[in-house]
Amino acid sequence: MKTTGRDFRELLEKHHLKKTDQRLDVLDMLFSKEEAVSQPALESVLGEQINRVTLYRILKTFEEKGIIHRIIDRNGTANYAPCSSACTEHEHHDEHVHFNCTACNKLYCLNDIHIPGFTMPAGFKPDSVNLIISGTCRACNKK
Amino acid sequence: MKTTGRDFRELLEKHHLKKTDQRLDVLDMLFSKEEAVSQPALESVLGEQINRVTLYRILKTFEEKGIIHRIIDRNGTANYAPCSSACTEHEHHDEHVHFNCTACNKLYCLNDIHIPGFTMPAGFKPDSVNLIISGTCRACNKK
DNA sequence: TTAAGTGCAAAATCTTTGCAAATGT
DNA sequence: ACATTTGCAAAGATTTTGCACTTAA
Numbered sequence: 001m002k003t004t005g006r007d008f009r010e011l012l013e014k015h016h017l018k019k020t021d022q023r024l025d026v027l028d029m030l031f032s033k034e035e036a037v038s039q040p041a042l043e044s045v046l047g048e049q050i051n052r053v054t055l056y057r058i059l060k061t062f063e064e065k066g067i068i069h070r071i072i073d074r075n076g077t078a079n080y081a082p083c084s085s086a087c088t089e090h091e092h093h094d095e096h097v098h099f100n101c102t103a104c105n106k107l108y109c110l111n112d113i114h115i116p117g118f119t120m121p122a123g124f125k126p127d128s129v130n131l132i133i134s135g136t137c138r139a140c141n142k143k
Numbered sequence: 144m145k146t147t148g149r150d151f152r153e154l155l156e157k158h159h160l161k162k163t164d165q166r167l168d169v170l171d172m173l174f175s176k177e178e179a180v181s182q183p184a185l186e187s188v189l190g191e192q193i194n195r196v197t198l199y200r201i202l203k204t205f206e207e208k209g210i211i212h213r214i215i216d217r218n219g220t221a222n223y224a225p226c227s228s229a230c231t232e233h234e235h236h237d238e239h240v241h242f243n244c245t246a247c248n249k250l251y252c253l254n255d256i257h258i259p260g261f262t263m264p265a266g267f268k269p270d271s272v273n274l275i276i277s278g279t280c281r282a283c284n285k286k
Numbered sequence: 287t288t289a290a291g292t293g294c295a296a297a298a299t300c301t302t303t304g305c306a307a308a309t310g311t
Numbered sequence: 312a313c314a315t316t317t318g319c320a321a322a323g324a325t326t327t328t329g330c331a332c333t334t335a336a
Contacts, residue, residue, distance in 0.1 A: 018290060018335050039325095051293050056326070058291095072219045074273060099267055113261055121253065123281030124242055130217060130275045138266030161310050161315060182300095194318050199301070201316095 015065040022050045026058050027067075036071055036081035036098070036107040071107060073100045074134055079107045101137035108137065158208040165193045169201050170210075179214055179224035179241070179250040214250060216243050217277055222250045238272055244280035251280065 008027040012019045025046055030037055039059070043052060050058070059080060062068045071079045097113040100106075115129050151170040155162045168189055173180055182202070186195060193201075202223060205211045214222045240256040243249075258272050 020291065020335075022292075052325095053294080053327085054292055061291095072215055072217065074215065076215045076219045076221065078219065097261065099263075099269075102270065108267075110264065112264070116259055118240065118256055118276065120242075120276070120278075121255070121281070123284055124251075124253075124278060125284060126242075126276045126278040127245065128277045130277065132273045133261065133263075133269045134271045134273065135263075135267060135269040138264070141266055141268060163310075163316065165317075195300095196302080196319080197317055204316095 011067065015067065017061065017065070022054055023058055023062075025049055026055070026062070030068055030080055031082050034108065036079040036109060038073070038105075038107070039078045039080070042080070071098050071130075071132070073098075073105070073107050074132065075105075081107075081109050098132045099137065100132050100134045101140055102134055103136050103140040106137060106139075107132075154210065158210065160204065160208070165197055166201055166205075168192055169198070169205070173211055173223055174225050177251065179222040179252060181216070181248075181250070182221045182223070185223070214241050214273075214275070216241075216248070216250050217275060218248075224250075224252050241275045242280065243275050243277045244283055245277050246279050246283040249280060249282075250275075 008024055008031070009019050011027065012023060017023065026042070029042065029045060039055075042055060042059075046055065059068070059070075059078075063070055063080075066083055068080045069083050071081065073079055097110040097115065099108040099110050101108075110133075115131055118126070118129075120126055151167055151174070152162050154170065155166060160166065169185070172185060172188060182198075185198060185202075189198065202211070202213075202221075206213055206223075209226055211223045212226050214224065216222055238258050240253040240258065242251040242253050244251075253276075258274055261269070261272070263269055
């Protein structure tokens, strides 16, 4: 069940979730990568160990608890990545930029890029900003 | 078939597409609104007149020709809106900001808001930027 | 022990594909 | 007339739901 150095038991405990092997596997996969992981990727890697339906439910639970956040890429596919520590059950703060590679389709979290404020037209009240830059990533540009 | 003042026949002609009633209906609906129209909305309004499969194909064709562009909203649902005149069959230039209302779920094109440039990490080559601001829109804030 | 979590089957959607019939030019 | 476009049926994919079984606490 646990394969990386990190232990996620206390993370689950903090959110009053039971520490099942399936949940630990999902956390293991999501926290071990630099980039966000697509739902299809999660399915193909964890498919042997976790039922597809269970995976849906785990991802939904984690998102509601503020453990991970969902980013829809330019194809409409769901991708998941760990939340910053500022996220709570009630509000997500993931206002960083994402980079979606048009070649390999990977979705990176660019935590260092700052999103500027925008002046909205009268009557529009902004809550959050979602910014995805498409292009070719470091790995693909080397090929 | 044609219900608004505008006639889209020459638009279709320009792109070497046949002027069918179904296509004119879709153009009619997309060009008559300030905001982008979701695929479900298109289906429910045009469902009597246009087969669901045909709608998929029309939207795909229009997008490929650079007549409309697709915006995936925060739920992963496809929305469509007319392209700016700068769009061609080969390249889309729709780098404006979209506003997705969390109450009514409408997706507005905010053509006046400028997207700034971003400094990318080494190795990442950006092609396009997709920026969606979520919040409550003018209409919903009045309620 | 028992509430929470999982797996399976099946339903409900969503999207694509193949082909025959209809339509625009 | 003929290539394009549409509609239907059906396949494929994705997501949700109900319920019985299992497991963590």
